[in-house]
Each structure stands twice: as structure tokens, then as C-alpha cells.
Amino acid sequence: MGNMDGKAVEELSATEIHQWYKKYMTECPSGQLTQHEFKQFFGLKNLSPASSKYIEQMFDTFDFNQDGYMDFMEYVAALSLVLKGKVEQKLRWYFKLYDVDGNGCIDRGELLNIIKAIRAINRCNDEMTAEEFTNMVFDKIDINGDGELSLEEFMDGVQKDEMLLDILTRSLDLKHIILMIQNDGKRLDEIQSAPSDDQSEGS
Numbered sequence: 001m002g003n004m005d006g007k008a009v010e011e012l013s014a015t016e017i018h019q020w021y022k023k024y025m026t027e028c029p030s031g032q033l034t035q036h037e038f039k040q041f042f043g044l045k046n047l048s049p050a051s052s053k054y055i056e057q058m059f060d061t062f063d064f065n066q067d068g069y070m071d072f073m074e075y076v077a078a079l080s081l082v083l084k085g086k087v088e089q090k091l092r093w094y095f096k097l098y099d100v101d102g103n104g105c106i107d108r109g110e111l112l113n114i115i116k117a118i119r120a121i122n123r124c125n126d127e128m129t130a131e132e133f134t135n136m137v138f139d140k141i142d143i144n145g146d147g148e149l150s151l152e153e154f155m156d157g158v159q160k161d162e163m164l165l166d167i168l169t170r171s172l173d174l175k176h177i178i179l180m181i182q183n184d185g186k187r188l189d190e191i192q193s194a195p196s197d198d199q200s201e202g203s
Helices: 003-010 014-027 035-041 049-062 072-084 087-098 108-122 130-141 151-160 162-171 175-182 188-193 197-202
Strands: 105-107 148-150
Touching: 014 035, 014 072, 035 049, 049 072, 049 087, 049 108, 072 087, 087 108, 087 151, 087 162, 105 108, 108 130, 130 148, 130 151, 130 162, 148 151, 151 162
Parallel strands: none
Antiparallel strands: 105 148
16 A cells, blocks of 8 residues: 555544454455455445446555455555545545546546446435536636546646535545444435434433
8 A cells, every 4th residue: 555545544543443343354254355345345236337337446446456355454544535534635536536447537428427326326416417517527627628637637626626626525425335334234314314322212
């Protein structure tokens, strides 16, 4: 793993790391999470081809040494990035996630497909369609108008536009999936509708 990921791991407490280690080893006794197990681990079933492709792309970005497995340190680094990563760290990861063919640039098709897949997984109903969002991103930050976003264009453009940064961050917010893991596979809406301990005691 690179230094960025090491710094991210350091921000997790010993208690958090112990909690995630227990969950990881329960779900993956071998200590090496495969792509198929990764989908099962996050409770992602019956995905469309586009959504499945997105999850596979996400797995690849977290498989830092590209050996086809996610070991515990890679897993913790991924969680730490999602939960506590700095804006620049997250943006670099977002770019890598969007750049499906790995050519160092994001084109409209890549961005559109990922946004559609993310929305399907998150079950979100945004006012702006995926196509409108994609067009807005390129209109705002594709400086040279070549229909592709370089890492520099992406990083500079998003960080200078608070609205775009906010929308992008929310669209890629994976905390609901992490919360789902912590609650034995229940979806976020089920967790939120369940009575709290305080409510149970008061009834």
C-alpha cells in the first residue's frame, strides 16, 4: 500500500480496528477476500450488470497490490478512506474509480455508467438525472473541452466548486453500506425504522 493509505489507517482507533478485524475474520477466515466474497460481504445481491461492474471496479481500486484479493490491511485502508479520508485522498480514489479503462482520463461514458450504478446500489432518488449530473461535471471542469477529464482537471475543478464537491461526496457515500455491515446485513431504511434501545425501554 502507498503512504496515503498508511496515514488513513493510522486515523482508526485500536477499538475500531479490532471491531473490523473480528468482522473480517468471521466473514473471511482465509484472510483473503475475493471479488465474489466482497459482494457477499457488503450484502450486495441481484445487481444489474452495470452495478456489478462498478462493484468489481471498486474492489480493484481497494486491491492495492493487484493480487486479486483484499487482505485485512487493504480492507482497513479502504474503510478508513471512506470513513475518515481527507478530501484530496477521496478525490484521488474517486478518479481511479471512475477511470474504468485505466488510461488516466475519465470520459463521459465512464462517469455516466458509474453514476448510474452507484445510484442503483444506493437506491437514491436525486432531482438531477445521471445524464444531467454528468453533463454538469464536464461543463464545469473540462477546461480544455476535449471530452475527457485528466486527474489534474478533476482534482482542481471539484475542489474549487463546493456544490460539485458536495454532490460528488454524497453520491459516493458508502457509509450506509458500512452501517449495514455493522447491523448484520440490514438495509439503512430498516436500521432507521427499527426502535432504539431507549424506545424499547420506554414502551
